[in-house]
Amino acid sequence: MIELVGILAAHAVPAERTAEAMHCGALAAAVREVEPRSSLCGRAGHHAAVVGWCRVADFLPARAGTPVTDDLLARIARDSRRHLARLAQVAGSIEIVVEVEGPAPGRTEAAVGGASYLRAAAQHRAGIEAGLAAARGQVEACAAAFGAQLAHCPTVPGARGREMSLLVRRAAAPRLATELERALATLPAGFARRISGPWPPYSFASSGDVA
Amino acid sequence: MTWRNDVDFLEPAHLSHGSLLELLNRLLDRGVLVWGDLRISVAGVELIEIGLKVMLVSTETAERWRAHSLVPRPQRTAEASGA
Numbered sequence: 001m002i003e004l005v006g007i008l009a010a011h012a013v014p015a016e017r018t019a020e021a022m023h024c025g026a027l028a029a030a031v032r033e034v035e036p037r038s039s040l041c042g043r044a045g046h047h048a049a050v051v052g053w054c055r056v057a058d059f060l061p062a063r064a065g066t067p068v069t070d071d072l073l074a075r076i077a078r079d080s081r082r083h084l085a086r087l088a089q090v091a092g093s094i095e096i097v098v099e100v101e102g103p104a105p106g107r108t109e110a111a112v113g114g115a116s117y118l119r120a121a122a123q124h125r126a127g128i129e130a131g132l133a134a135a136r137g138q139v140e141a142c143a144a145a146f147g148a149q150l151a152h153c154p155t156v157p158g159a160r161g162r163e164m165s166l167l168v169r170r171a172a173a174p175r176l177a178t179e180l181e182r183a184l185a186t187l188p189a190g191f192a193r194r195i196s197g198p199w200p201p202y203s204f205a206s207s208g209d210v211a
Numbered sequence: 212m213t214w215r216n217d218v219d220f221l222e223p224a225h226l227s228h229g230s231l232l233e234l235l236n237r238l239l240d241r242g243v244l245v246w247g248d249l250r251i252s253v254a255g256v257e258l259i260e261i262g263l264k265v266m267l268v269s270t271e272t273a274e275r276w277r278a279h280s281l282v283p284r285p286q287r288t289a290e291a292s293g294a
Contacts, residue, residue: 051220096214105257121256158254177214196213198220 004066005030005049006205007076007083012057022068024077026084030059031068050200058091060205086206089149093167094198096148096177100135101161102128103190125158131191132162138183139164146176151203165203173198 005020010028013021021028030053034045046064053059060083066072076083105124132155143150148168155162168176177195184193215221251259 048222051222054220094220118256158252174214174216177216181214194213196221198215198218200220 001034002031002068003034003046003064004062004068004072005032005046006053006059006061007087008053008057008059009084009087014056017056022073024073024080026080027076029068029073029076047200050202054200058087059200060086060090061200061202062205083206086204090167090201090204092169093201093204094170094173095201095203096166096168096173096180096195096197097199097203098135098139098164098166098180098184099161099192099194099196100132100164100184100187101192102131104160127188128160131188132159135162135184135187135191135193136164138186139166139180142166142176142179142183143168146172146179148172148176149204167201167204170198 007024007027007029008021010021010023010026013028013030020032021030023029030049032045032049043064050059050061054061105121140150142148143166146168148166151165151167153162153164166176177197180195181193184195187193213221247263249261249263250257251261
């Protein structure tokens with residue numbers, strides 16, 4: 001199966017990698033051959049291919065496992081203006097991912113019954129929601145201070161964790177990561193946080209065929 | 212923090228603890244024991260909690276284990292010869 005790795009400007013394809021790209025008007029679709037069945041190795045291979053392209057050009061990563069078809073190539077060519085605008089947006093930037101997770105309900109809460117249990121569960125849930133909202137506010141403040149863009153991440157009712165992605169200029173990324181770590185250290189006890197990166201701009205590529 | 216200042220992009224090889232490939236290798240060769248709790252809740256209220264103990268292993272490794280377990284133990288062999 002031929003899988004879409006991502007999209008880049010046609011003129012940005014290096015001469016030595018033309019065999020790995022298919023032209024779609026002003027854009028080129030970076031492709032690779034993969035085993036038909038998806039696997040953990042396949043996804044790791046996809047990520048490695050994305051990183052390889054990000055090292056040589058501004059690049060919009062695709063979702064792992066997107067098969068290349070004539071229809072897909074036609075759609076990429078048709079939406080070239082939108083993709084080129086996205087490419088300009090991610091140029092010179094990387095993605096930082098912030099994951100925040102609230103504490104699991106304690107076993108003591110499960111041990112009590114009836115109204116006490118419901119009250120404890122509601123209090124625990126409210127604490128989680130407050131902590132996640134505080135984390136969101138801190139990440140937004142950091143993003144504003146560093147001129148970073150925060151990807152849309154809808155609130156999932158009842159969820160114990162939240163993932164937020166930021167697009168930031170590469171030069172400012174280390175300082176932003178440090179600042180995020182410092183800001184999120186003030187979250188209530190029991191909240192776990194993880195800041196990872198630098199990632200290719202997976203969350204800022206687009207919706208649809210591209211990641 | 213899994214942030215790395217010394218690399219241009221994070222790759223699976225940089226995640227030394229429990230990377231995908233390490234997990235896959237372990238899963239296929241040695242097996243993995245999944246041990247946890249499954250909680251079913253409605254509107255944020257937990258109703259059911261199920262203890263979970265699952266062993267995942269490749270068929271080849273499982274077959275190896277099965278063959279190993281079928282080998283007669285020394286004392287059994289001795290008992291058999293004595294009888």
